[in-house]
Amino acid sequence: MKTPVILVDRPADLPVSSAGLTVLATRDYIADPGRVGPGPVRLINLSRDMVYLGLGYYASLLAEARGHAVIPSAVTIVGMKDRGRAWTAIRDVERVLLDTLRRLKDPPTASFSIDVHFGHTDDARFARVARQAFDRLRTPIQRIQVRLDPTWGPYVKAIRPRTLADLGPAELERFAAALEAHTRRAWRDPALGRPIAYRLAVLVDSREAFPPSDAKALERLERAGERLGVSVERIGVRDYARLAEFDALFIRMTTAIDNPSFRFARKAADEGMPVIDDPRSILRCTNKVYLAETLAAQGIATPKTVVLDQTRLARAADILGFPMVLKVPDGSFSRGVVKVESPAELRRVARKLFADSDLILAQEFMPTEFDWRVGVLDGAPLFVVKYHMAPSHWQIYRHGDDGRVTTGGWTTLPIEDAPPEVIAPALAAARLMGDGLYGVDLKQNAEGVFVIEVNDNPSLESGVEDKVSKDRLYRTLLESFVRRIETRPPPISNGTRPGLR
Structure with missing residues (x-):
């Protein structure tokens, strides 16, 4: 869907113009699911009747049965009415709250509330708290009630769901702005006026010394997205609560189990959205012990x-x-x-x-003058590069004692010119890791070709991996994301934390 479908009990409830938005009456959606059209569907349920067995509850319940992503989910609607069911989420929000209060020069001296609209609050002091509340309890309008107990200190007494009927004129204006930002309905190529069909989040870390993609490569990816109707937006580690706004996630910061990249990958998988790199690929590829055992068990030649x-x-x-x-x-x-x-x-x-x-x-x-790198996407070769060894060194990177890093050069080849004896083991090794994007490193000498390792999150740098295929590389990558979005299975709720919310 170009934008989310907004459910309201009556058109007058919508606090913004409906131009450019798909707006349905809650009863119409319940009666006729075909009204939302074909393809992946994301719903924002703004019904006034958000009680168990109420109209809004049934809209969210039926959305999940129909494979439509919806906020709030039926599980969230029920859970937020019961502090016991929402206890884990409340504790997570409370931890962020207490950390925030410790940092304030002038913290509140009496009990207070934080109004949250799609993870945003007007009180900038509590922006992190609002994001955490929306991430853990994905409902459009929330009120976090904070009590300052004279004995026990501050704690979150409750996180209450609210509806449009609870908002006064001033708060309706703030909610309208948050809704506009959340739906981002002006998704168009300014030059072509082309509607944007899907949104791809690209996770980057601007502080990283060796990012997998440089700025020029990301710009080429963005331009390819404009031509394909895919909005490509860079996000950072602070945008965790925004992840569900997107249709897919492409991780372009170095992956590891103990850094935010893995948390984002797991979150995307939980949300049912396509993600490269997926958590399973990260787990497998980032551990060389696993790689060595797997490659050996499958008879793939390695040192x-x-x-x-x-x-x-x-x-x-x-x-x-x-x-x-x-x-x-x-x-x-x-x-x-x-x-x-x-x-x-x-x-x-x-x-x-x-x-x-x-x-x-x-x-x-196993000394060689260069390492082969075969990029593999969806089980097919995406690029082939020779990475030459750093000068007077046995690796392609040389890390000096002074912190300086030197590298060898590279030679990018057309895929059809790469030796078949290099391509075949690369594809076989990548297949053992999954169906995502991988960089397979190989060495070749007089005794044959040997797989060194399979990397998730391979480098895609302007003028290196894309030197031969140029924009075609980025188009192929985005076309893979579009296929994954359009063929993803319906979400499956686990009864506690639904897959797509």
Whole structure:
């Protein structure tokens, strides 16, 4: 859908102009689901009757049965009426509230309320609290009631759902502005006047030293989106509460289990939206122990590899000899990868690596002038690049003691010119990780082609990976997202936290 469908009990309830919006009477939606049209549907339920077995409740309940994404969900409507059911969400909001109050120079001295419209509040002091409340209890209009107890201090007494009928004229104006921002109904290519069919969030971290995509690559992605009717919008880690506004998520910050990228990936998956990289791919690809075991089990050629704990160092020396390469399970950009030349160096380096992980990898040292990188999307090659080794170094990245990083050059090839013996194992290895976007690293020598690792979140940099295919690379990527959006299965509610809300 171009914009969400808004359900109201009567047209006069809508506090903004209906121009450019799809507005339906709640009763009409209940009686005839075909009124919303084909394709993925997102609903904003603004019914006045948000009680159990009321009209608004049934609209949300039937939306979930029809595979339509809706806020609030039926589970949320019921849960917000019962503090016991909403207890976990309230505690999460309360934690953010208490942290916010500790930071205020002049905190409130009496009990107070925070009015929230689509995760926004007019009181800027409590913006984080409002975002957290909307994220945990996705209902358009909420009131957070905060009590300052003389004995126990501040706490969230309740988070109450509200309806349009509860709003006075001034608050209706604020809600209207929040609704406008949430629906973002002016989604058009300014040059072509083309309506935007879908919205893609691109998660980036502006502070990152080695982002997977540079600014020019993201600009090319945005321009490709304009031509395809996909609104591409960069978001940051502070936009977690906004994620459900989008149809899909593309992660363009370095992924790891313990950083916000994984939290966003899980949230997107919970919301039923297509995401690259999905949580399963992140879990599999970011752990080299898993990769080594999986590739070996499937008979895919790799350098000789030994999984080590602190009692098995001698075994690595016996099997691999020297030099060998030690790797932490979750390193990236050549970090956490060390070449060791002797038993003494093996013990010294391993001791440092074991400080962060109970298991590490020892791998046969396999020097080459370059590494192959085959980009794979939906099981097919997307790009092929030779990454050359950094000058006077055995890796493509050289991290200096002074913090400086040097790299080798690169050579981008047309896919049809890449050796088939390189493409075939790359596709086979990527297939074991999933059906997303992967960068498969391989080495080639006189003995054959060997898969080094499979990376989720591969680099897509302007003038490197896109040097041959240019805009076609970004168009192919966006077309994959569109297919995923249009073929995604209906959401499945788990009874506590529905998949699409």
